Amino acid sequence: MNSKITCRNLSVAFSGENSRTRSVLDNINVTFPAGKMNIITGPIGAGKSTLLHTMAGLTRPTSGEVVVNDQAVSRWSGAHRDQWRRQAGIIFQHCHLLHELTVLENIMLPLIPLGHTVSHCRSQSIAALKQVALFHHAGRLANSLSGGERQKTAIARALVTQPHFIFADEPTAHMDAENSRQMMELLYHCTGRNAVVIVATHESILNRLPGPALCYRLENGALNHLTD
Amino acid sequence: MFNTLQIWAFRDILRRPFESLLLAVTLTFAIATVGTLLLFPRAVYDTLTVVLKATPSIILRQVDPTGWRPLPIRESVQAATSVIGVVSVRPRIWGMVNGPDGPLTVMGVQQEGLPEILADPLTRLPAKGQAIVGWGIASHDPAGTLPLEGAIRQTYQVIHRLPEQTSMFTHDLVLLNPLDAQQLIGLPQGYASDLAIDVFHEDEQDAILSDLTAAFPWPVRCVTRRQSAGIYAGGFNRGRALGAITMIPAVLAMCLLVAVNTRKSMGRQSDLGIMKAMGWTTGDIIRLHLYRDLFVCLPSVALGSCLCFFLVYGPGADGLAGFFLGWDTLPPRLYLETKGAVTVLLEVAGVMVAPVMASALLPALKAATADVHELIEGAGRR
Amino acid sequence: MMQVTYDRLDKAGYGLWAITLVTVLACVVITLLSLDTCRDARQITQRAIQTLALTTPTIIPSGRALRNADTVKPAIDLRHSPHLPLIHFSPEDLVISSLKPETGDIRSND
Numbered sequence: 023m024n025s026k027i028t029c030r031n032l033s034v035a036f037s038g039e040n041s042r043t044r045s046v047l048d049n050i051n052v053t054f055p056a057g058k059m060n061i062i063t064g065p066i067g068a069g070k071s072t073l074l075h076t077m078a079g080l081t082r083p084t085s086g087e088v089v090v091n092d093q094a095v096s097r098w099s100g101a102h103r104d105q106w107r108r109q110a111g112i113i114f115q116h117c118h119l120l121h122e123l124t125v126l127e128n129i130m131l132p133l134i135p136l137g138h139t140v141s142h143c144r145s146q147s148i149a150a151l152k153q154v155a156l157f158h159h160a161g162r163l164a165n166s167l168s169g170g171e172r173q174k175t176a177i178a179r180a181l182v183t184q185p186h187f188i189f190a191d192e193p194t195a196h197m198d199a200e201n202s203r204q205m206m207e208l209l210y211h212c213t214g215r216n217a218v219v220i221v222a223t224h225e226s227i228l229n230r231l232p233g234p235a236l237c238y239r240l241e242n243g244a245l246n247h248l249t250d
Numbered sequence: 251m252f253n254t255l256q257i258w259a260f261r262d263i264l265r266r267p268f269e270s271l272l273l274a275v276t277l278t279f280a281i282a283t284v285g286t287l288l289l290f291p292r293a294v295y296d297t298l299t300v301v302l303k304a305t306p307s308i309i310l311r312q313v314d315p316t317g318w319r320p321l322p323i324r325e326s327v328q329a330a331t332s333v334i335g336v337v338s339v340r341p342r343i344w345g346m347v348n349g350p351d352g353p354l355t356v357m358g359v360q361q362e363g364l365p366e367i368l369a370d371p372l373t374r375l376p377a378k379g380q381a382i383v384g385w386g387i388a389s390h391d392p393a394g395t396l397p398l399e400g401a402i403r404q405t406y407q408v409i410h411r412l413p414e415q416t417s418m419f420t421h422d423l424v425l426l427n428p429l430d431a432q433q434l435i436g437l438p439q440g441y442a443s444d445l446a447i448d449v450f451h452e453d454e455q456d457a458i459l460s461d462l463t464a465a466f467p468w469p470v471r472c473v474t475r476r477q478s479a480g481i482y483a484g485g486f487n488r489g490r491a492l493g494a495i496t497m498i499p500a501v502l503a504m505c506l507l508v509a510v511n512t513r514k515s516m517g518r519q520s521d522l523g524i525m526k527a528m529g530w531t532t533g534d535i536i537r538l539h540l541y542r543d544l545f546v547c548l549p550s551v552a553l554g555s556c557l558c559f560f561l562v563y564g565p566g567a568d569g570l571a572g573f574f575l576g577w578d579t580l581p582p583r584l585y586l587e588t589k590g591a592v593t594v595l596l597e598v599a600g601v602m603v604a605p606v607m608a609s610a611l612l613p614a615l616k617a618a619t620a621d622v623h624e625l626i627e628g629a630g631r632r
Numbered sequence: 633m634m635q636v637t638y639d640r641l642d643k644a645g646y647g648l649w650a651i652t653l654v655t656v657l658a659c660v661v662i663t664l665l666s667l668d669t670c671r672d673a674r675q676i677t678q679r680a681i682q683t684l685a686l687t688t689p690t691i692i693p694s695g696r697a698l699r700n701a702d703t704v705k706p707a708i709d710l711r712h713s714p715h716l717p718l719i720h721f722s723p724e725d726l727v728i729s730s731l732k733p734e735t736g737d738i739r740s741n742d
Contacts, residue, residue, distance in 0.1 A: 080527055081623035100618065104531035107622075118524045118626060122265040126638040131525065134258045135534040140641050143254060148638075160638035183529065252648050260644040260651075297674075298689055304678035305687045340685045357684060384690070416680040421690040446685035478687060549651045552658035559665045585674050586666050 025056040025186050025218050027077055031086035033243075034072055046072045048243030049086070056186070057213050059233060060220040063248075064240035070222035071115055073240065074189045077220070078110050079103045090187070108136075111180035113190040117172040119164040119179075125171075126151060126160040129179045136183070150182040153208060169196030177205055181212065188212055190221040199230070207232050255534065259541035269514065274550045276507055277602060281554025282561070284500045285598040289562045290570060292594050295483065296587035301418060302479050306340070306446035307455050309478075310462060313471045320441035329465045330447055335454045336462075341442035343428055345435035347400035354387065356398065356424045358431030376427050381406035385414045386421035398424065401436030501601070508605040515539075515613040522617040523625025532618035539614045540607075547603045554602075555595050 034047040046069040054060045062070050075081050077088050079095060088096040095106045111132075119128045129147040138146075151157045154174040159167065167175065173196055180188060190209060194202035206221075210233045213219050228237060237248040263270045310330065312319045323341045330339040343358030359375060359382075376382050381396055397405045412420040432439065449458055455474040463470055522535055530538075560566045563586055617625055680686065 075623050078527070079622070080626070081621050100532065104526065104529075104533075107527060108529035108531070110529075112527050114527075114626070118520075118527070120265075120521060120524065123261075124639055127261070127640070130639065130641075132528040134254055135530050138254060140254050140257060140645070144639065144641070179528070252645065257641050257644045257648060260647050261640055264640055264644060264647070300674060301677050301681060301689070304681040306685050309687055342685055355688070355690075359684070386690070412680070413676055416677045417690065418677055419681055419686045419689050420684075423684075423686075423690070425684075446687070475687075545648070545651055549655045549658070552655040552662075556658035556661045559662050563665045588666065591666075 024216065025091055026053055027187065027218055027220070028053040028089040029073075029077065029086065029245075030089060032073075032076065032083050032088065033085045034069070034076055034081070035084045045243050047076070047083075047240075047245075050243075050245045052238065052245055052247075054218055054220050054236075056216045056218045058219075059210055059213055059231070059235035060218070061228065061231070061235045061237045062220065062222045062240055062245070063225045063228065063237065064222075068240045069243060070240055071191050073245070074112075074191050074220065074222055078112050078187075078189045079107045080112070108183075109185055110187040110189060111183060111185035113173075113176050113180045113188075113193045115191040115195065117176040119167075119172055119175055121165040122163065124161050124163055125156065125167065125175050128164050128175055129182050131179060132183050147178075147182055150178040153181065154178045154205070170198070170201055173197060174201070174205065177208065181208070184215070184217075186217050188217055188219045190219070190223075192223055193221060194223070194227065202227070203230065203232060206230075255537060256541050256545075259538050260545055262538065262542050263545060270546055273507065273511065273606070274546050276503070277547060277550035277606065278554045278557070280500050280504055281551060281598055281602050282557035284497050284602065285554060285558035285595060286561050286570065287497060288494065288598060289558055289591060289594045292590050293562050293584040293586070296590045297418065297585045299479060299483075300585055300587070302475060305475050305478070307449045307452070307475050308447040308459070308462065309444055309473050310447055310466075311444040311471050312466075313469050318443075320437050321444060323440055323442045326442070326445055326466070329467070330445055330462065333458060333461045333465050335449050335451070335458045336447055337450050338448045340446045342444050342446050343431045343435070343437060344443050345400065345431075345437070347398045347424075347434055349387065349396065349398055349422075349424070351388075354398065354422050354424050356400070356426055356431050356434055358428035359425045360428065376406075376409060376425055376430075378427050378430060379407055380409045380427065381430075382410045382412060382425040383408050384412050384420040384423040385417045387411075387424065396424065398434060400434040402433055404430070404434060406430070504602055504605060508609045511606060512609040512612060515610050516616075519613060519617055519620075519625050520627075522614065523620075523622050523627075526617070526622045527626060532614075535617060536611065536614045539610050543607050543610045547606060551599045551603060555599070558595070558598075559591075 029050045029052050032047055032050040033045065035043045035045045038044040050073070062073065064070055072081070076083050076096070079088075079098075083096050086096075087094045090106065095103065098106060120131070123131075126144070126147050129150055130143045133143040133146060148157065148160065151160055154177055156171060156174045156178065159171060164172065164175065173193060177190070177193055180190070188209065193209070194205050197205065206227075209219050209221060225239075228235075239246050239248050310321075310326075312321045312326075321341065327339045327341060330336055340360070345356055346353050347356050348354070383396060387396065394408045395405045396408050397403070406424075406426065412423065412425070426434065431437075432441070435443070437443065447462070449455055455476060459472050459474070462472055525535060526532075561570045563584055567584060
């Protein structure tokens with residue numbers, strides 16, 4: 023079955039200063055299909071992260087809904103949303119690693135509650151770490167890594183469960199061109215197993231994409247389809 | 251034996267090992283201290299309650315307006331045995347005298363009384379000028395003599411010591427020949443200090459009192475076993491109440507600890523947000539916190555209780571009794587009443603552990619209802 | 633050859649075993665102490681009490697008012713030993729003596 027994520031009339035607004043509400047996403051209607059790379063670009067503060075977080079179930083929309091395989095996941099109760107997040111792999115813009123844990127342990131984090139044995143979690147995490155070419159840093163504490171290494175760790179952590187939905191927020195912001203290319207190739211590789219991959223990034227990366235992609239631009243709360 | 255989540259919970263403890271160690275050590279000593287303060291008087295009381303059941307049902311004394319008077323043995327025994335329900339009547343010759351280190355209780359041993367109890371440790375009864383002493387009475391004289399001062403001043407040859415296990419009742423007891431005892435206390439020949447009376451049924455203790463009082467041609471005062479136990483209970487309840495007051499600093503320390511623990515846990519809300527974003531459910535997070543705190547609290551409770559038991563019922567009891575009650579020479583042999591001990595330990599564990607568990611679970615429960623995005627935003631840039 | 637580890641989960645596993653061991657050992661000690669809490673001593677003491685018709689435990693030193701619970705007023709101690717000094721008796725003394733009576737020492741008001 024082909025997975026897809028659809029945003030229907032999705033709006034998100036935050037309460038700002040003086041009780042004014044600031045609209046970040048305004049009536050967005052879009053469907054992100056599986057098996058293709060979906061790229062969202064836009065200026066800083068356009069709401070790319072908010073859109074990803076809303077789709078990933080980290081926050082609720084002000085109105086509208088997020089539909090995953092015909093299920094309105096954004097309307098689900100807390101316990102069900104927990105289950106939805108389990109299907110998603112999220113790469114944060116600021117990585118959000120746990121400082122006092124080693125790189126390998128950070129990658130194991132999504133596997134722990136799934137009921138696997140420690141050795142299974144370990145071997146799967148090592149495999150994910152090898153995919154991002156960071157195995158030589160497996161035993162280092164997360165807070166001793168460089169920005170690029172942290173992003174690689176965050177990518178490996180998001181991919182370790184082989185999720186059907188991947189939300190990547192600026193996954194290559196702190197990487198050089200070569201590493202960026204490698205990480206984007208890795209994300210492209212995920213589309214090969216029919217995952218829905220949505221990447222929020224800068225426009226500068228569009229001409230360096232290693233493959234075809236559905237590109238969107240988010241500006242002033244509206245999401246516009248750019249090109250295939 | 252352990253599942254991955256439990257192992258991860260212990261790994262989580264290792265993220266801040268010194269904080270967890272401090273919490274465990276504090277909990278252990280708080281439980282040991284508070285538990286000991288509560289358990290020790292309880293154990294003494296329980297022990298007394300049990301052994302007091304072996305004491306005579308009624309003690310009867312002759313009184314006049316100035317207080318106690320010696321009883322004529324023959325007439326008294328005759329009067330007491332005439333009362334229906336009385337099973338046995340034993341005149342007691344006992345009193346207080348000054349020993350080398352302070353007041354001692356002297357008791358004249360009736361010839362027919364001693365052999366049964368002292369059959370094993372002792373081979374003979376105290377003859378004239380001889381004494382058998384309790385475990386707490388040390389003889390300063392290498393020759394083993396004991397100077398006593400009552401109505402007369404006399405030195406006795408110590409021929410034996412009473413078994414140490416009976417110290418709860420015999421620690422400062424001096425057993426003498428009845429004639430020696432009478433002379434030392436100042437009792438006339440044929441007189442006793444009081445009567446120890448046993449009745450057929452426990453319930454008859456109170457009912458028989460009026461008959462007993464009426465059977466004597468002079469005023470008497472009776473005290474039942476139940477009344478004695480009540481007076482001791484009152485004394486020890488006061489002791490326990492004062493012991494409980496000393497808990498206050500420990501409880502305040504626990505409050506501080508709990509406040510710090512809560513603050514620490516609340517400061518880690520962003521971690522919970524990240525975990526939820528990584529697919530951890532609220533149930534997983536609560537279980538993780540539960541395991542993490544159990545791994546700190548459970549050994550602390552076990553070790554604290556163990557220390558507590560060691561101090562109250564084990565070899566540490568000697569030191570504890572010396573410290574709290576000044577029993578320098580009395581080795582307490584406290585008997586465990588399981589229900590009482592378990593109640594005390596559960597109370598202590600509840601008072602100490604419940605707030606710690608609550609302080610750790612509170613943030614997890616709060617995180618369950620919070621928006622994951624808001625939780626993570628608290629982390630700032632990592 | 634020593635295996636290189638990149639996480640501390642093995643160490644955590646050993647830690648779990650260690651705290652289990654500590655907890656079990658503590659429970660064993662508690663059990664042993666519970667089983668050996670002077671059952672023999674209780675029987676011997678009860679026999680001594682019955683044989684000698686004792687009524688007064690020695691947990692409070694001789695001469696204290698509480699020592700003879702059935703004669704809380706100190707008259708009996710005084711009358712039994714005319715050469716002893718008068719016993720000072722007050723409510724606070726009762727409370728203090730129930731907590732920490734000085735061994736063998738007797739307060740006097742003369």
